[in-house]
Amino acid sequence: MAVKTDASGRRAISLEVELPGTVEQVWRAIATGPGISAWFVPSTVEERPGGMVSFELGPDMVSTGEVTAFEAPRRFAYVEPGWNGEAPPLGTEFVIEALSGSTCRLRLVHSLFTDADDWDKELGSMETGWPPFFGVLAIYLQHFAGQPVGSIRPGGQFAGTEAGAWAALTAKLGLAGAAPGERRAAPANGAPPLAGTVTRVDEGAHHQVTLLLDRPAPGVALIGTYQWGDAVNTAASLFFYGPDGAAEAARQQPVWEAWMAENFPASA
Structure with a gap:
């Protein structure tokens, strides 16, 4: 600091x-x-x-x-x-x-x-x-500058350490051990549709991975974990660009909320 x-x-x-x-x-x-x-x-x-x-x-x-x-x-x-x-x-x-x-x-x-x-x-x-x-x-400016956006921010909680939450979240989304430049995709057995090229990985004060998405639609995903007070949280910020971005966000909102509620329930 x-x-x-x-x-x-x-x-x-x-x-x-x-x-x-x-x-x-x-x-x-x-x-x-x-x-x-x-x-x-x-x-x-x-x-x-x-x-x-x-x-x-x-x-x-x-x-x-x-x-x-x-x-x-x-x-x-x-x-x-x-x-x-x-x-x-x-x-x-x-x-x-x-x-x-x-x-x-x-x-x-x-x-x-x-x-x-x-x-x-x-x-x-x-x-x-x-x-x-x-x-x-930076991704927005390089690939989508000026385009309209639809976005969602689903989240959950984890009964354990932040490191444990990070391990669980990345495993379930096919992102464990991700490195910039790799293409990663979430497994098809129950995870939300998610695939793209890894552009950034942060494992310092917080744990986060950023992807340039090609599935379910062109956009960006920022997936991570953080601790707030006594709670360990999981979070995703997903941005979908272009004329169909808002509609895609509306489609994905209930999918991600249901997945977070099942895998990282707030009651944790």
Whole structure:
């Protein structure tokens, strides 16, 4: 964790990632509601300073805030006052820099104006949580930029350790020992339809694998496990692109929910 402080008392973390695409393409992906929804969570952005932002992080979990900078196509910032109970407001800033005609650098800074370290753990979790989603963003920009999306986020729980949950989840989905560049497919005996090329594997603070999907439809799957409090959770974020993306998401939602309920019931 690399939380930094400055003379004003601000505590912050920063991340950088190189992305395919023009400045305009990256801007649309990180500063508009449809763009953010295509690689992160369903989102709304009023595209002006003082406008509202809203992020649907999960069932009954919506974070809202206010746009503080909208300088197209370079800088987008917002603040979320109620992001975590009694914590000070969380500021987020995205800055885009062109590296070439088809590559950009995206810099993200999260800031808290406090000299207390009470929320450093949460800031650290953001530092490790963003990179897998930036991986989804890179795939979206390279293969699906500007296309509409339908997405689902099924999840479950596991009665054991996170490592145990990861082993069970990847075994059941045909992803055990996956490595970037491999094509993997879920077994046909009861698992949801899932097949594609592995693009990223994370086995650090969290366990996650990312696939460029060709089945059940063109898209991206981010499959992983994490611990929240005392609960060990399994989670999948699936994005389906193109004019049939929303319909495919609607078809897959009950399939994945039933599979998670059978294999990783919330009662665990």
